[in-house]
Amino acid sequence: MTNMLEIRWHGRGGQGAKTAALLLAEAAAAAGKHVQAFPEYGPERMGAPVVSYNRISDTPITLHSAVLSPGYVAVLDPTFIGSIDFTAGMPENGALLVNTDTPALQLRERLGLQNDSIKVYTIDATGISEANIGRPIPNTSMLGAMVAVAQVMELDDLLQDTERRLEKKFHDRPRLIQGNLAAITQAYKEVECR
Amino acid sequence: MALQEKLTKTAALTGNEAAAQAMRQIHPDVVAAYPITPQTEIVQLYSTFVNDGIVHTEYVAVESEHSALSATIGAAAAGARSMTATSSNGLAYMWEMLYIAAGLRLPIVMPVVNRALSGPINIHCDHSDTMGARDAGWIQIYSENAQEMYDNLIQAVRIAENPDIMLPVMVTMDGFIISHGMENVELLPDRAVEEFIGEYRYPYALLDIENPRTIGPLTLQDFYFEHKRAQADAVVKAKTVILKVGEEYGQLTDRSYELIESYRMEDAEYALVVLGSTAGTAKYVIDELRQDGEKYGLVKIRVCRPFPAVRLGEVLSRVTAVGVMDRADSFSGEGGPIFAEVRAALYGVSHRPHCINYIYGLGGRDIGPDLIRSAALDIKSLKDGSESDSLVRYLGVRE
Amino acid sequence: MTESSQTKNLLKDHVIIDKAIEPNAGWRDLPIGAVIPKGGTSRQFTTGDWRTIRPVWSPEKCIHCHRCWLYCPDMCWVSEDKKIQGVDLTNCKGCGICANVCPTKVHAIEMHPEDTKTEHTAGED
Numbered sequence: 001m002t003n004m005l006e007i008r009w010h011g012r013g014g015q016g017a018k019t020a021a022l023l024l025a026e027a028a029a030a031a032g033k034h035v036q037a038f039p040e041y042g043p044e045r046m047g048a049p050v051v052s053y054n055r056i057s058d059t060p061i062t063l064h065s066a067v068l069s070p071g072y073v074a075v076l077d078p079t080f081i082g083s084i085d086f087t088a089g090m091p092e093n094g095a096l097l098v099n100t101d102t103p104a105l106q107l108r109e110r111l112g113l114q115n116d117s118i119k120v121y122t123i124d125a126t127g128i129s130e131a132n133i134g135r136p137i138p139n140t141s142m143l144g145a146m147v148a149v150a151q152v153m154e155l156d157d158l159l160q161d162t163e164r165r166l167e168k169k170f171h172d173r174p175r176l177i178q179g180n181l182a183a184i185t186q187a188y189k190e191v192e193c194r
Numbered sequence: 195m196a197l198q199e200k201l202t203k204t205a206a207l208t209g210n211e212a213a214a215q216a217m218r219q220i221h222p223d224v225v226a227a228y229p230i231t232p233q234t235e236i237v238q239l240y241s242t243f244v245n246d247g248i249v250h251t252e253y254v255a256v257e258s259e260h261s262a263l264s265a266t267i268g269a270a271a272a273g274a275r276s277m278t279a280t281s282s283n284g285l286a287y288m289w290e291m292l293y294i295a296a297g298l299r300l301p302i303v304m305p306v307v308n309r310a311l312s313g314p315i316n317i318h319c320d321h322s323d324t325m326g327a328r329d330a331g332w333i334q335i336y337s338e339n340a341q342e343m344y345d346n347l348i349q350a351v352r353i354a355e356n357p358d359i360m361l362p363v364m365v366t367m368d369g370f371i372i373s374h375g376m377e378n379v380e381l382l383p384d385r386a387v388e389e390f391i392g393e394y395r396y397p398y399a400l401l402d403i404e405n406p407r408t409i410g411p412l413t414l415q416d417f418y419f420e421h422k423r424a425q426a427d428a429v430v431k432a433k434t435v436i437l438k439v440g441e442e443y444g445q446l447t448d449r450s451y452e453l454i455e456s457y458r459m460e461d462a463e464y465a466l467v468v469l470g471s472t473a474g475t476a477k478y479v480i481d482e483l484r485q486d487g488e489k490y491g492l493v494k495i496r497v498c499r500p501f502p503a504v505r506l507g508e509v510l511s512r513v514t515a516v517g518v519m520d521r522a523d524s525f526s527g528e529g530g531p532i533f534a535e536v537r538a539a540l541y542g543v544s545h546r547p548h549c550i551n552y553i554y555g556l557g558g559r560d561i562g563p564d565l566i567r568s569a570a571l572d573i574k575s576l577k578d579g580s581e582s583d584s585l586v587r588y589l590g591v592r593e
Numbered sequence: 594m595t596e597s598s599q600t601k602n603l604l605k606d607h608v609i610i611d612k613a614i615e616p617n618a619g620w621r622d623l624p625i626g627a628v629i630p631k632g633g634t635s636r637q638f639t640t641g642d643w644r645t646i647r648p649v650w651s652p653e654k655c656i657h658c659h660r661c662w663l664y665c666p667d668m669c670w671v672s673e674d675k676k677i678q679g680v681d682l683t684n685c686k687g688c689g690i691c692a693n694v695c696p697t698k699v700h701a702i703e704m705h706p707e708d709t710k711t712e713h714t715a716g717e718d
């Protein structure tokens with residue numbers, strides 16, 4: 001119970017918040033963790049704000065209720081800043097990970113965070129994805145950053161599992177696979193904290 | 195499709211994916227289905243298996259749930275192992291055929307993804323759909339999580355097709371909460387499932403042209419009663435068969451199953467009775483209460499038809515008070531369906547605990563540890579004479 | 594899915610009832626699901642007592658076209674060596690179809706009320 005990670009992902013319909021949660025769950029499960037990934041279902045429209053969740057634990061998870069106080073929150077879309085309270089329900093010492101090219105300290109000020117105990121991490125996931133994959137789809141970069149921030153698993157395990165998974169899906173597109181792995185690695189290493 | 199990749203022993207699957215995998219391994223001769231949220235993914239995945247040649251099932255895309263079950267009934271009577279799947283209003287639309295499948299004693303296995311009945315229209319979880327169908331003559335098995343959904347579906351085939359039973363079985367999981375939530379699921383090798391379920395053996399197959407038969411004839415005052423009596427007998431016998439199959443499945447997987455699951459009931463003074471995914475959340479609450487030194491336990495009803503009244507009586511007669519949680523209202527003015535049946539089960543026991551009803555989670559309303567904890571603590575206030583208070587309480591509704 | 598010897602073997606756990614169903618059979622002795630386990634069981638169900646009018650056949654007029662034989666819903670007409678021998682009224686409901694299909698010019702079948710005694714019926718009712 002005590003070692004359970006709870007993560008909330010904020011994104012826009014079509015942006016991959018649901019996929020990011022599913023990918024993280026699959027990778028963590030492959031690394032021997034007990035996992036949950038579930039989206040919050042509302043009206044599904046491209047561009048509308050969507051939320052999805054993870055629970056990750058070393059012991060079986062029996063909870064089947066909403067995640068109300070996630071220790072980790074990931075924001076896939078910087079345009080949310082100012083319109084959504086990402087920190088809702090976050091406990092003391094929670095960690096917020098935002099996809100933005102704004103430096104963490106500056107973002108912290110922009111968000112006007114009341115709670116000093118919440119750590120703010122930033123990563124330019126869109127930029128990293130564009131550079132490595134050639135497309136502005138930030139979810140694998142965010143996955144890499146989140147695994148680093150929440151210390152879900154070793155980078156090597158994440159890369160191995162993601163490679164295995166992508167190989168089955170994109171066996172005819174090795175560059176896409178390598179690009180995603182490079183994006184994960186870069187995001188894992190570059191994520192910045194304030 | 196991605197699912198085929200995941201056929202390692204343990205996988206992270208959604209409840210719908212787990213159900214589709216169980217169906218793939220059961221490999222029925224015929225699947226006739228119509229999509230409805232949140233069940234759609236099951237039959238969509240299954241149709242992909244058919245299209246990709248992974249299974250050799252005759253897939254019948256029908257135009258409604260009434261037709262889906264009708265076609266499944268026809269196929270089962272013809273001598274084919276047949277399945278369908280549905281949710282909510284789809285199940286309601288099958289109503290007429292539900293009773294026919296059971297009355298004709300056709301061992302159809304049907305995943306049902308629990309979703310609130312309209313109206314007002316809603317796509318999220320409650321048990322109003324299957325609770326309404328509990329007297330249709332089907333065996334009903336409720337699953338707590340994706341693993342149980344998978345396990346229960348495989349066991350359901352053996353239960354349904356047992357020569358002493360020959361009844362249809364619906365296996366349920368909570369809509370979205372389980373159907374769309376990804377969890378760790380352990381899958382059996384295909385071969386193991388094939389061996390466990392064996393071959394379909396319908397003794398009066400219509401397509402046996404050397405032995406012409408009539409299925410579904412008119413019976414009036416002369417025979418109808420005898421057939422219903424035989425059907426009632428099969429339901430009683432099902433209890434033993436379900437236990438036997440659950441035990442055998444345990445030898446195969448280390449996960450054995452009974453009619454109910456008792457959780458920390460050994461020395462419990464207070465108990466919650468729950469079914470479906472909420473049982474998992476309630477276990478978490480029981481653990482917390484136990485840490486605080488409170489003697490709470492949980493009884494999860496896995497099999498709702500046949501109703502495990504004797505087992506419930508045995509387990510619950512030892513406690514002071516019981517909170518029965520219903521994710522459906524019966525609109526009898528006397529609480530939910532499970533409350534009525536649990537209370538009836540307690541009527542015959544020598545020490546009768548206080549019993550109170552919590553109706554919760556209608557239309558997918560979240561039921562978290564805090565709410566369950568508040569209900570659990572509320573039970574303690576029950577004492578002699580409190581039967582005059584309202585015994586039906588609505589948990590998590592805005593006043 | 595026909596019952597080859599192999600599938601028959603697989604059915605061994607099932608109690609297969611394929612004898613005629615006794616009118617007073619108890620619930621344990623009936624095939625499951627109200628299945629009628631044999632074909633042609635409607636022969637056990639005599640419909641002759643439904644009849645209020647009966648077909649009366651004139652062999653001398655009959656041209657043995659067999660239309661009555663073909664159309665009778667209860668297969669009452671008896672044919673031997675391509676010749677109509679008469680009508681067996683055991684299952685005759687008195688529907689009059691035979692009289693109706695008998696060619697108009699021939700008019701070999703007439704429907705008479707049950708209470709009048711008429712000859713020329715081959716079977717006993």
Ligand code: SF4
Binds near residue numbers: 664667685692
């Ligand atoms: S009256 Fe009807 S049932 Fe009787 S012999 Fe003629 S056709 Fe057949």
Ligand code: SF4
Binds near residue numbers: 657658661694
């Ligand atoms: S239909 Fe008339 S003519 Fe023809 S066989 Fe029958 S009785 Fe004779």
